[in-house]
Amino acid sequence: MPRETDPFRNYVEFQQNNKWKCKFCDKEYAGSATRIKAHLAGIGGYGINDCKDVDGQVRSEALKALKGKTTVESSNRQGNIEEGPHQPVIASNEDDRRQTSFAAMPYLSSDAISTVGASSSDFLPLHEMNVPSQYLPTQNMITHGDFSFWTQPPQSHAGVSNIQPQNLSYPRGSGDLAPEALTNMPSPLNAEEGEPNTEVPQDARTEDAVVVSRPDDGGLVDENVPSLKRKRKERSNQEVVNKCCHCSFRKLSTTHAARCRKSSPLLTTELVGEESKETVKKICDYLMEDQIVIIGIYGMGGVGKTAILMHVHNRVLDNPTFNDVFWVTVPQEFSIYELQDEIANVVGLDNLSKFKDVKRRACILDGHLKKKKRSILLLDGMWVHFEVKDVGIPIERGGLKVVLTTRSLDVCHKMLCRKQVKIKPLSWGDDPWNLFLEKLCFEKEITSEVEEIAMSIVDECGGLPLCIIEIATHMRGVEKVHEWKGMLRKLKESRVELNVFKTLKLSYMNLGDSRVQQCFLHLMLCNGECSHNKNDMIESFIDEDLLGGIATRQEQHDEGDIILDKIRKACLRDVKREEGEEEDWYPGVHPLLRDMALQIVTSTTHMVKANMGLEEIPEEKFWTDRLEKVFLQGNEIKKIPYDMSPNCPKLTRLSLKNNISLEAIPESFFKHMKRLKVLNLSYTTLMELPDTISHLESLEALLLQNCYKLCHIPCVKKLRSLRKLDLRGCAVLREVPEGMEMLVKLTYLDLLGTEIKALPEGALGKLVNLQYLVINYMMQREEELELTMVEGLCCSVPNVEAFNACVRLVRQNSSQPYDLALSASRNFFFGDKHERRIIIESCHSIAATIDGEIGGDGRALLPKNVQVLKVGWCSGVTSLCEVGPLNNLEELEIKEWEKLEELGAVHFPRLRRLNITRCTKLKHFLKEGQELRCLQWFIIEGSEELEGINIAAPFLYNIEVYRCPKMKWVVKWQRLATRLPNLRTIKIKDCEQLEEILGGLPPIGATCRLTNIEIEGCNNLKGVLMTYDMSLHLPFLQHIMVKDCMGIEAIIGIVPNMTQPLYLINLILRNLPELKTICEGTVSWLSIQKMRIGECPKLKRLPLLDKGPSDDYDLWTNYDILIDKLTWQSLEWDHSPFHPSLQHLARIYGKSPANF
Secondary structure, eight states: OOTTTGGGGGGEEEOTTOEEETTTTTOOOOOHHHHHHHHTTTTSSSOOOOOOOOOOOHHHHHHHHHHHHHHHHHHHHHOOOOOOOOOOOOOTTGGGOOOOOOOOTBOOTTTOOOOOOOOGGGGGOOGSOOOOOGGSSOOOEEEEETEEEESOOOGGTSSSOOOOOOOOOOOSSSSOSOOOOOOTOOOOBBBTOOBBOTTTTOOOOSSSSSOOOOOOGOOOBBBBBBOOHHHHTTHHHHHHHTTTTOEESSSSSOHHHHOOOOOOOHHHHHOOOOHHHHHHHHHHHHSSSSTTTTEEEESSSTTTTTHHHHHHHHHHOOOOOEEEEEEEEOOOOHHHHHHHHHHHHHHHHHHGGGOHHHHHHHHHHHHTTOOTTTTTEEEEOOOOOOOOOTTTTTOOOSOEEEEEEEEEHHHHHTTTTSSSEEOOOOSSSHHHHHHHHHOOSSSSSSHHHHHHHHHHHHHHHOOOOHHHHHHHHTTOOOOOHHHHHHHHHHHHTTTTOOOHHHHHHHHHHHTTOOHHHHHHHHHHHBBBBBOOOOHHHHHHHHTTSSSSSSSSHHHHHHHHHHHHHHHTTTTOOOOOOOTTTTTOOOOOOOOHHHHHHHHHOOTTTEETTTSSOSSOOOOOOGSTTTEEEEETTSSOOOOOOOOOOOOTTOOOEOTTTOOOOOOOOGGGGGTTTTOEEEETTTTOOOOOGGGGGGGTTOOOEEEEOOOOOOOBBBOOOHHHHHHOEOOTTOOOOOOOTTTTOOOOOEEEEEEEESSSSSSTTTHHHHHHTTOOOEOSOOOOGGGGGGTTOOOOOEEEEESHHHHHHHHHOOOOOOSSSSEEEEOOOHHHHOOOTTSSSEEEESSSEEEEEOTTTTSSSSSEEEEETTTTEEEEOOSSSBBBGOOOTTOOOOOOEEOOOOOBBOOOOOOTTTTTTEEEEEEEEEOOSOOOTTTOTTOEEEEEEOOOTTOOOOOOOOOEEEEEESSSOOOOEEEEHHHHHHHHTTEEEEESSSSSOOOOOOSSSSTTOOOOOEEEEEEEEEETTEEEEEEEEHTTTTTTEEEEEEEETTTEEEEEEEOTTOOOOOOSEEEEEESSSTBBBSSSSSSSSOOOOEEEEETTTOOBBEEOOOOOSSSOGGGGTTOOEEEOOOHHHHHHOOOOOOOOHHHHHHHTTOOSSSSO
């Protein structure tokens, strides 16, 4: 029975029959505390099944307890053997007094094998026997019937005569083994219940011979076979071992025997960088979680996924929680049949090759793998996904787990990986350089000149370990500076043949779809031309006509989004999202992916010299008649020779974007480019374009964005194929080019940021195919606005009638952007062109559009899908519910609605931000029972009648209140605790009648998540800002700022026997003439980081800090404590409020004035 003091007794119930029953699985067993721990920990070798229902924490505690016990016991045993790749689970010896048996005896001769009375749980792990490692089975084993034997012993015993295989059975006498077959042997039994031992696969092969036990021997060792202890003392007597043969039984198996088939550690190199080591640890931690059964490791080719997985393999081998780990390299030419063979090979399923039917093989493999409890299957190098049941991989809790590596995030998703771990290139810094030096193996000291060049070479590798290693290996022994310079030059010019490109090209080929491949190549070649914004990349696809014959812009952007997602999931382009941002952005192209793309495209048809710092345009001899695309963006080209006229009849794309010093292009330059389709001259300082552009009749996209000096564009009436004209940011351009009305195929026109006030009369009506229009000001009458194809529209109009006409142009079900302004007073600046925004500076009333409604009553109609709405000077609305439902509205700003009294029963289900300014009659917010469920940010200013905020918003984080003269409290405690559970920040300024921040009494036991309180200019606040017991309901409060409040005498009041310290981080107090104390309690020194106190002449005491560092001044270097001289001199030091080091620090900063 377990000792009464053992804590694991709490997890079982003791029965009348000297057995105990597990509280988790309700199964009964007998035995000691060690067996209870083994049952809960799931460790075999104790003749007891593991518990399938125990929670992870108890299992972990039991495992630790068991490991601690076996470690102590192992250290007390005499004689140890060196552990190799076999690492069986260590069994407890708590019951050693009744266990005397061998788990295995390699090379045991037939006359030495005898019986040992023991149950299946009594076998000792192999490493507890003093068997020399040279006798462990390694080779020459063949199978015969239901057992295996070795054709000969190891070479060190080659002189021993061969021993013929024998059939073994239970011996009938007390001596030799009887010559009977094992065909009728019973299955292994559970030591306690006589049930089949599910821990031991009944057909499992073992790597060690088993000494057969005889049930009626009562556990006594036969006199002809020495006990384990006796064998340890008689090591010199090796005759028994020298005549051995190694047997492996299928039907007579032990828990240990099944588990001692441990994989060997893999040969690894040391990981570079802390991030890689943290990744290995993170993956191993995931493996310890029961609910995580499949883990995906993904990243671009050559980034080190396999190296990470190899370290995971070895870490798992060292973890006694797992029985084994199996490594499989997935065939690149994937087939289920081949994968089944690979898995069967590593798990010891030798007879799978007898079967040819894939489904039958899956069934056999599934049955075999189900016996591999708590084992890990590592699948390295997956290119495509598969259904695990089709292969025969059982995925279930408590069974086999899978970790895979792939270059495709999509594979991770389709394999149902519960965790996806991305492996990134090495970050810039010491890690890539250290790896380079390690692989360079330079015997001499590197000169400073070579080191500088080598560092630039490493930078060109983009942190990709495979490339760093390859180049370092290639440069071994190279000492001459010019050779290092040559390598750097070739890398910059993408003229190096590297094996890593073959690796990366496989990812490109695996994209499959030729259109996706073309879009990827386009992104690589346009590096520096497309911005990092997703929508601009899709626009570039549209310009290049890579999205096929899709009719609408909405469909084009949807298709482009799908393609970018495929490229991202293939780890061929990174995507990031900054904190607080909603849109993804794409960082710069990886240099090796760009170089790989350059090797794919034909050099005779593409000239790619982007971002190379060129000051002169390539000579005319390089402009051959085979060229189709030329990319010269991102250089410093200043001029083009006057007489240069490249003969490029096949050229379809030319990019000179971001050559900011380019001021002129000669007339002859475009003379022989008749098939040019896309011309990008954006971000240059061109003042005018040559007249020869007028003859580029195949031109489809003319991109002149931010040519801020451009003042003239020649006639465009012959450019009948032109689909896109982008003049955004041409700040001095006053007129659209002549012949605009002839551009009947034009779908995209952007005039934002130009001096063009309006299009010529009648021109807009002829551009019938326009889908996207951005214009500063539109003066057309309502009947002329018949642009039925428009999906995206940005413009400012002078009156409600024209505004409503524009609203009708915007398709209600489209997510394409629009930006409409109703303003007669100024030229409006448009914001983000990728959102749907409405700005109305003044009107009588507004309302959401109703199907079929055409307006006419003076109301400004709102599109139903508007995201951002800003309305000022709206004189006819008393309740916001009159506006109607706006299901997509995310941001609402209303200003100076002179009759608005309440928000009312609004229906804005996605509203995240609400800003109300100078609505002087506003008294109430929502109707009782209503809430703004998605609201996160609320600002109110200048509401003269408002006394408090009764809003309900479960995800509101921030409230700001400014200049509300009648407000007495911000929110009630009850509402804060129940209707605003996630509120973090309250800011109040210039509220003259404010009496308290939180009204009423806090509910009993309520805890609020408020972290930040800022108060300024509230002179009616008197006495104590908040009592100590109130602060107990605000355990997360970290920041307090109080300024310009004339009546406050204490920040935090006290209560008798105050024990809990406050954990403030920032405390800022300024111009508080009546302030006498901050808090007479204890503020934890562990938290305070910033303290600013100024213009508090009556302050006598600072908060008492609890334990601080004794003499370590360096620990205070991160603290920022500033007290102005006047306040410092008023402090009384009758006790020691500061640790001496903090007092010294405060004096250092005790200067005047306190400017904060």
